[in-house]
Amino acid sequence: MARGRTLSIGTRLLVHLVLIIGVVIMIIPFVWMVTTSLKQDWEVFTPQMQWLPETPIWRNYVEAWETAPFGRYYANTVFVATMVVLGQLIICSMAAYAFARLRFPGRDVLFVGVIGTMMLPGTIMLVPSYLILHWLNWIDTYYALVVPSLFNAFGIFLMRQFFLTIPRELDDAAVIDGASRFGILWRVYVPLSKPALATIGIFTFMGQWNSFIWPLIVTNSEEMRVITTGISMFKDQYNTNWTLMMAASTTATVPLLIVFLFAQRWFIEGITLTGLKG
Numbered sequence: 001m002a003r004g005r006t007l008s009i010g011t012r013l014l015v016h017l018v019l020i021i022g023v024v025i026m027i028i029p030f031v032w033m034v035t036t037s038l039k040q041d042w043e044v045f046t047p048q049m050q051w052l053p054e055t056p057i058w059r060n061y062v063e064a065w066e067t068a069p070f071g072r073y074y075a076n077t078v079f080v081a082t083m084v085v086l087g088q089l090i091i092c093s094m095a096a097y098a099f100a101r102l103r104f105p106g107r108d109v110l111f112v113g114v115i116g117t118m119m120l121p122g123t124i125m126l127v128p129s130y131l132i133l134h135w136l137n138w139i140d141t142y143y144a145l146v147v148p149s150l151f152n153a154f155g156i157f158l159m160r161q162f163f164l165t166i167p168r169e170l171d172d173a174a175v176i177d178g179a180s181r182f183g184i185l186w187r188v189y190v191p192l193s194k195p196a197l198a199t200i201g202i203f204t205f206m207g208q209w210n211s212f213i214w215p216l217i218v219t220n221s222e223e224m225r226v227i228t229t230g231i232s233m234f235k236d237q238y239n240t241n242w243t244l245m246m247a248a249s250t251t252a253t254v255p256l257l258i259v260f261l262f263a264q265r266w267f268i269e270g271i272t273l274t275g276l277k278g
Contacts, residue, residue, distance in 0.1 A: 030253075031051070032051070033246050033249055033250055033253075034246075034250055035051055035052055035053060036242060036243060036246040037060055037061070037243060037246035037247035037249070037250045038053045038056040038057055038058065038060065038243075038247075039053040039057065039060075039243055040053065040054075040055075040057055040243070041241075041242070041243055044242045044243065057243070060243050060244055060246075060247040061247045061250075061251065063244055063247075064234075064244040064245075064247040064248040064251070065248075065251075067233070067234070067244060068222075068230050068233050069222065069230075070227070070230055070248065070251075072222075072223060072225070073225050073226055073227045073229075073230035074227055076145075076224065076225065076226050076227075077208075077209060077226040077227045077228075078255075079142070080142065080145045080146055080208060080226060081204075081205050081208040081209050083142075083146045084146055084149045084150065084204055084208050085201050085204045085205050085208070087146070087149075087150040088149075088150055088151075088152045088155050088200060088201075088204050089155075089197055089200060089201060091150055091151065091152075091156075092152055092155035092156050092158075092159045092200060093159055093185065093189070093190060093193070093197070094185065095114075095156045095159075095160075096155075096156050096157075096158075096159030096160040096162075096163055097159075097163060097181075097185045097189060099111045099114075099156070099160045100159075100160045100163035100164050101163065101168075101171065102181070111160075114153050114156055114157075115153060115157060117153045118153045118154060118157075123213075126213070126214075126217065129148055130217060130218065133148070133218060138218075139218055139219075139220070140218065140219050140220045140221055140224050141224070142224075144218035144219070145214075145215060145218065145219070145224075145226070148214070149208065149211075149214075152200070152204065154203075155200040155203075155204070158196055158199065158200060159193065159196055159197075159200065162193050162195075162196035163189055163193070166188075166189060166192055166193075170184075170188050171184055171188070174187070174188050198263045201263065202259065202260060202263055205256075205259055206256055206259075206260075209227070209228075209252075209255065209256055210228060210256075211226070211228060212228040212229065212232070215228065215229050216228075216229050216232075227248075227252045228252075230248070231245060231248045231249055231252065234248065
C-alpha cells in the first residue's frame, strides 16, 4: 500500500510538472508581447534577447491608437462578433433540436452532411464564398463579415449532443401543457443548455475576434476594417513597427480575457457534460 501511494504521488507530481511546463511554454509569447509593447524600437532585436525594457514606454499605446482609428476597428469587431455569436446560438439551437428530437426523412444523412463540412479546410471555401458575396453586392459591408459565419457545424454537433442528454419526459410534459415544438425548444431545452451555449459563444467570439483572412478579403475601406486587419497596418513592405504592433495586440487581447474569465465556469461545464448521453 505504501508503494502504491508513492507511485500515485509520483504520477501526480509528473502530471503537474508536465502541465506547468506546458503553461510556461504557452505564456511565454504573451509575456514577450506585453514587454515588447513597452520597449523602444532598438530594444526589440538586441544581440542578446532582452525580456524587460530598460524604461517602459507607455506612450506606445497612445501612438498605436493615434496611428489608426482603432476605436472604429474595435466597434466593428465587437458588432460583428456579437452578431455572429447571437446568430450562431439561434441557428445551432434550432438545427440541433431538429436533429436530436424531430423525425423526418433523411435526418441522419443530412446530419452526416453537416458534420462532413467540418472536414473541409476553410481556405477551399474562400473563393466560392467571395464570388457569391460579390454577386450579392455585399463586399465591404457588414453582411459579408456576419452572414457567412452564421453556420457552425461544430456548434450544431455540440448542441445536439447536449440535447440528447435531456430526458424525453420533459418533452412529453410540455406537450401535455400545450407547448409547441418551438415552445419546447425555447422554454425547456435552451434554459437547460446554458453550459453548451456558453461554450459555443466563447469559441465563436474568440474565433471572430481573431479572424484575419476573411475580413482582409471582403473589406476594402478603412471604415469596415476590424481589429486584426487594423493591427496589420503596422507592417509594410520594408519595415514593421513591432512596438506599436505589440501595443495594439495587447489591447486587443484584453476583451478575450474578460469574456473567458466571465464565462469560464459554463465553458468548462459544457465541455465536461456535452456528449454524455443519459
